[in-house]
Amino acid sequence: MFELIIVVAVVLIIAIVYTIFRVTTLIGIAKGDSTSKVPSNNKTQAMLMVLFLVLGIFGFFYYSFGGLEDSFIQPIASKHGVKTDFWFWITMAVTSFVFIFTQILLFGFSYKYQYDENRKASFYPHNNKLEIIWTAIPAVVLAILVISGWKIWQDITGPAPEDAYEIEVFGYQYGWSFRYPGRDGKLGDYDYKKIDDTNQLGIDLKDRASHDDFVSNQLYLPKGKPVLLKIRARDVIHSVYMPHFRAQMNAVPGLPTKFWFEPTKSTDDMRTETGNPEFKYELVCNKICGRSHFGMKAIIIVEEEEDFKTWFKDQDAFLKLNPEYLSQVPDDLKEVAIISSELENNEINQSVGNTNSSF
Amino acid sequence: MSITDIQLEENLAHHDDHHDDHHEQSFISKYIFSTDHKMIAKQFLITGIMWAVIGGGLSIIFRLQLGFPGADLSWLKPILGEWIDAEGSIDPEFYLALVTMHGTIMVFFVLTAGLSGTFSNFLIPLQIGARDMASGFMNMLSYWMFFLSSAIMFISLFLETGPAAGGWTVYPPLSILSDAIQGSGGGMTLWLVSMVFFIASTLLGGINYIATVINMRTKGMSFSRLPLTVWAFFITAVIGLLSFPVLVAAALLLVFDRSFGTSFYLSEIFIGGEALPNIGGSPILYQHLFWFLGHPEVYIVILPALGITSEIIATNSRKPIFGYRAMIGSMLAIAFLSFIVWAHHMFVSGLNPFLGSIFMFLTLIIAVPSAVKAFNYITTLWRGNIVFTPAMLFSIGLVSFFISGGLTGIFLGNSALDINLHDTYFVVAHFHLVMGSASFFGLMAGVYHWFPKMFGRMMDKTMGYIHFWLTFVGVYLVFFPLHYIGIAGFPRRYYAFTNFDAFSTFGDLNTFVSIAAIVTFAAQFLFLFNFFNSIFRGRKAPENPWNSNTLEWTTPRNPGHGNWPGPIPTVYRWAYDYSKPGSDSDFIPQHIPLSQTPESNFPHEEELAKSEVISEDNGAHESH
Numbered sequence: 008m009f010e011l012i013i014v015v016a017v018v019l020i021i022a023i024v025y026t027i028f029r030v031t032t033l034i035g036i037a038k039g040d041s042t043s044k045v046p047s048n049n050k051t052q053a054m055l056m057v058l059f060l061v062l063g064i065f066g067f068f069y070y071s072f073g074g075l076e077d078s079f080i081q082p083i084a085s086k087h088g089v090k091t092d093f094w095f096w097i098t099m100a101v102t103s104f105v106f107i108f109t110q111i112l113l114f115g116f117s118y119k120y121q122y123d124e125n126r127k128a129s130f131y132p133h134n135n136k137l138e139i140i141w142t143a144i145p146a147v148v149l150a151i152l153v154i155s156g157w158k159i160w161q162d163i164t165g166p167a168p169e170d171a172y173e174i175e176v177f178g179y180q181y182g183w184s185f186r187y188p189g190r191d192g193k194l195g196d197y198d199y200k201k202i203d204d205t206n207q208l209g210i211d212l213k214d215r216a217s218h219d220d221f222v223s224n225q226l227y228l229p230k231g232k233p234v235l236l237k238i239r240a241r242d243v244i245h246s247v248y249m250p251h252f253r254a255q256m257n258a259v260p261g262l263p264t265k266f267w268f269e270p271t272k273s274t275d276d277m278r279t280e281t282g283n284p285e286f287k288y289e290l291v292c293n294k295i296c297g298r299s300h301f302g303m304k305a306i307i308i309v310e311e312e313e314d315f316k317t318w319f320k321d322q323d324a325f326l327k328l329n330p331e332y333l334s335q336v337p338d339d340l341k342e343v344a345i346i347s348s349e350l351e352n353n354e355i356n357q358s359v360g361n362t363n364s365s366f
Numbered sequence: 367m368s369i370t371d372i373q374l375e376e377n378l379a380h381h382d383d384h385h386d387d388h389h390e391q392s393f394i395s396k397y398i399f400s401t402d403h404k405m406i407a408k409q410f411l412i413t414g415i416m417w418a419v420i421g422g423g424l425s426i427i428f429r430l431q432l433g434f435p436g437a438d439l440s441w442l443k444p445i446l447g448e449w450i451d452a453e454g455s456i457d458p459e460f461y462l463a464l465v466t467m468h469g470t471i472m473v474f475f476v477l478t479a480g481l482s483g484t485f486s487n488f489l490i491p492l493q494i495g496a497r498d499m500a501s502g503f504m505n506m507l508s509y510w511m512f513f514l515s516s517a518i519m520f521i522s523l524f525l526e527t528g529p530a531a532g533g534w535t536v537y538p539p540l541s542i543l544s545d546a547i548q549g550s551g552g553g554m555t556l557w558l559v560s561m562v563f564f565i566a567s568t569l570l571g572g573i574n575y576i577a578t579v580i581n582m583r584t585k586g587m588s589f590s591r592l593p594l595t596v597w598a599f600f601i602t603a604v605i606g607l608l609s610f611p612v613l614v615a616a617a618l619l620l621v622f623d624r625s626f627g628t629s630f631y632l633s634e635i636f637i638g639g640e641a642l643p644n645i646g647g648s649p650i651l652y653q654h655l656f657w658f659l660g661h662p663e664v665y666i667v668i669l670p671a672l673g674i675t676s677e678i679i680a681t682n683s684r685k686p687i688f689g690y691r692a693m694i695g696s697m698l699a700i701a702f703l704s705f706i707v708w709a710h711h712m713f714v715s716g717l718n719p720f721l722g723s724i725f726m727f728l729t730l731i732i733a734v735p736s737a738v739k740a741f742n743y744i745t746t747l748w749r750g751n752i753v754f755t756p757a758m759l760f761s762i763g764l765v766s767f768f769i770s771g772g773l774t775g776i777f778l779g780n781s782a783l784d785i786n787l788h789d790t791y792f793v794v795a796h797f798h799l800v801m802g803s804a805s806f807f808g809l810m811a812g813v814y815h816w817f818p819k820m821f822g823r824m825m826d827k828t829m830g831y832i833h834f835w836l837t838f839v840g841v842y843l844v845f846f847p848l849h850y851i852g853i854a855g856f857p858r859r860y861y862a863f864t865n866f867d868a869f870s871t872f873g874d875l876n877t878f879v880s881i882a883a884i885v886t887f888a889a890q891f892l893f894l895f896n897f898f899n900s901i902f903r904g905r906k907a908p909e910n911p912w913n914s915n916t917l918e919w920t921t922p923r924n925p926g927h928g929n930w931p932g933p934i935p936t937v938y939r940w941a942y943d944y945s946k947p948g949s950d951s952d953f954i955p956q957h958i959p960l961s962q963t964p965e966s967n968f969p970h971e972e973e974l975a976k977s978e979v980i981s982e983d984n985g986a987h988e989s990h
Contacts, residue, residue: 095777
């Protein structure tokens with residue numbers, strides 16, 4: 008019943024609007040406004056232009072500076088982020104100026120030069136001087152912005168410092184894993200054909216550098232130290248996006264990528280700064296990757312370097328947690344593997360027993 | 367075209383034996399398999415409008431999801447069926463399909479075919495003084511290829527596994543592996559087939575436009591007298607001809623990878639519990655090939671709109687367009703540069719950072735000719751005598767969007783800043799303003815301006831004004847807030863943002879944007895009514911309702927086959943002699959000889975006027 012009333016109401020409203028439309032059209036014909044050169048409400052349109060301009064600029068300033076700006080600016084937590092944000096805001100100042108200036112001209116001229124029977128438009132087809140000026144000025148301003156951007160880009164994408172911590176970031180539908188190099192400081196090889204339910208990253212245990220590697224499902228980072236992320240993907244393209252660090256790089260299957268940066272604030276620092284005791288850094292997938300793209304995240308934990316080192320030391324190597332994979336280690340490396348992965352004797356016996364039985 | 371006209375035609379079709387005029391055609395050859403450029407233009411326009419309704423409708427569905435997360439949408443079940451689950455929410459995979467199809471439809475079917483297809487077809491012959499396109503048959507094929515492509519894409523919407531869902535850019539491996547997303551099954555196959563027909567349509571059209579502009583200009587219509595619309599369509603066609611074939615190549619390799627087990631784009635993939643054998647391919651190769659079309663494509667979309675705007679702003683400011691040659695020069699520069707900036711879409715794809723630097727420099731160079739165009743429009747308004755027709759309002763709106771959206775391109779073209787903005791809502795805001803809305807406004811401006819010549823009737827002005835203001839304000843309310851969301855780092859193509867602490871603060875703003883989008887979409891029905899009602903019931907149009915200079919306004923109210931009943935007019939001047947000093951009238955059409963307007967001629971034109979008389983005498987002799 009209620010739906011029926013709504014339908015009837017909508018039909019009635021449409022009928023009324025249509026009648027008004029027909030009546031105004033007929034009145035227009037009676038007045039003969041089709042013969043006049045200029046629409047009868049030319050002036051109204053000109054006024055609306057100015058109204059739009061004023062309200063628009065007011066809205067722009069109100070929303071940008073009216074106390075809401077905190078909600079759309081994520082606090083910066085990386086070294087290069089300070090530089091890119093600086094130039095972001097320089098660019099913002101320049102473009103906002105041009106934006107407001109040109110919109111004022113556009114709508115202002117529209118109002119000022121609205122049709123007037125007694126005036127004739129001025130025949131003004133070109134002015135080389137003006138045109139050179141407004142070709143040159145944007146060119147110079149853009150050159151400044153580009154060169155500054157280029158310098159920062161070179162720093163960001165240049166080689167990582169020698170002392171950077173290497174961490175592997177691995178994206179898959181729909182989550183992230185992180186592999187740390189263990190005590191030897193070197194990430195071992197991988198082979199996508201070795202991926203299985205346990206060895207989700209396809210760690211290739213033929214490489215001795217892989218024996219002490221350990222895997223984490225949260226990204227732990229040291230504060231104040233450069234970190235080099237080595238990025239791969241298992242199935243489709245993902246993107247490692249960390250808004251607080253102003254860092255982003257795609258994870259591409261078959262094409263390892265990298266990104267290095269230096270976190271400057273620990274998670275605790277950020278909790279103090281934002282006044283949010285629950286604050287967590289988040290790593291976001293930013294390349295469409297399937298059904299649960301929107302849920303593909305990982306937590307990033309930034310700690311003081313000492314705490315990070317302690318945490319690092321306490322982690323168990325993949326091989327230690329999964330001793331059955333010792334069978335994949337070549338015979339001549341088995342002993343080294345046992346030592347570097349800190350496999351204890353009883354575990355070895357167990358695993359050797361397992362391997363034997365599997366033959 | 368009124369109802370009576372159609373009935374008349376049908377009657378004539380029944381009395382074939384009576385017709386003594388060879389122009390009279392059967393219903394099928396006049397309205398369906400027509401080779402007349404004006405009818406083909408209308409076919410493109412109406413198909414484009416239908417696609418715009420579908421594409422816009424899809425965006426409203428996903429805006430409902432974004433603006434009102436968790437709302438009960440089971441009332442959409444009659445349309446969406448199984449894609450709405452038991453709790454009444456949209457299936458996340460279907461959400462991605464909606465986003466993908468919205469992009470594909472809007473970019474290709476509405477703003478490429480609907481815009482270029484309509485106005486290049488309609489205006490090129492009329493404005494250069496030709497009887498029809500170089501090849502009417504190819505032109506007809508062009509439309510029917512588009513129709514076939516449309517039909518296939520439309521069918522893909524109804525597949526059980528859904529249409530393509532990997533984003534409108536259909537990046538592999540996602541678009542190859544149906545294990546990764548079900549839209550990459552049948553939906554993606556139909557997408558590829560449809561696009562191949564679409565590209566064939568664009569190429570057939572483009573070759574025709576180029577040939578027509580080069581070969582079929584009327585006497586006196588030199589390139590330096592061509593209206594800027596024709597320049598824009600011509601340059602657009604050249605860009606399309608050079609870039610679309612590359613998309614075919616990209617699509618073909620994608621087909622091979624999908625169906626024949628090749629590894630152009632696939633390497634080291636583990637999915638669905640097994641490692642695929644493919645090794646050595648590169649997904650980045652696809653991105654290079656795609657964006658080699660994809661970036662010129664955005665200029666294919668915007669240049670015709672800018673051409674239309676140039677014409678409308680000059681006419682309604684009653685003033686010559688400022689910097690005619692600079693406008694052509696900047697379009698040529700944009701066309702050239704558009705081919706060497708593509709990798710700015712790939713700054714964070716793993717591209718060599720050195721290449722990133724090169725593409726950053728080239729990208730920001732392209733901002734200069736764009737800036738010149740914006741300044742020239744504004745200067746055209748300066749000291750004009752502006753008539754606000756609905757077409758003029760839409761043109762001014764276009765310039766406003768072109769500036770707002772263009773400026774944010776300066777952020778995104780800067781690779782260092784792009785790191786944090788890439789694939790966020792900042793990008794969404796940027797291209798929806800500069801390319802989507804600006805180009806859409808160009809389409810609307812064109813429809814309002816040339817409707818009288820298309821259908822011989824006027825559209826209702828008042829409804830046009832209401833339509834403009836609702837749409838103009840609406841578009842800003844939809845897309846301006848997205849910049850703020852983007853600065854906060856919201857990723858694109860997210861079904862919901864509730865999983866993230868960093869993004870959970872914008873719920874209200876998203877609701878606001880969705881409401882604005884719904885109102886803006888609803889306002890388009892006003893246009894639809896006005897358009898279709900005016901075709902049949904609009905007031906009869908005068909031959910030249912806007913007092914415009916270009917040749918199309920010298921044709922009769924309903925130009926027939928061949929456009930001009932008598933000889934094609936000769937052109938004696940450029941298209942922008944508005945408010946010429948000394949002249950009583952504030953416009954002098956292109957076909958008026960200089961020798962007839964001694965009061966307003968400039969000194970160098972006096973010389974031309976003398977030679978004009980001689981050549982006309984020659985012409986008279988030849989015809990005897």
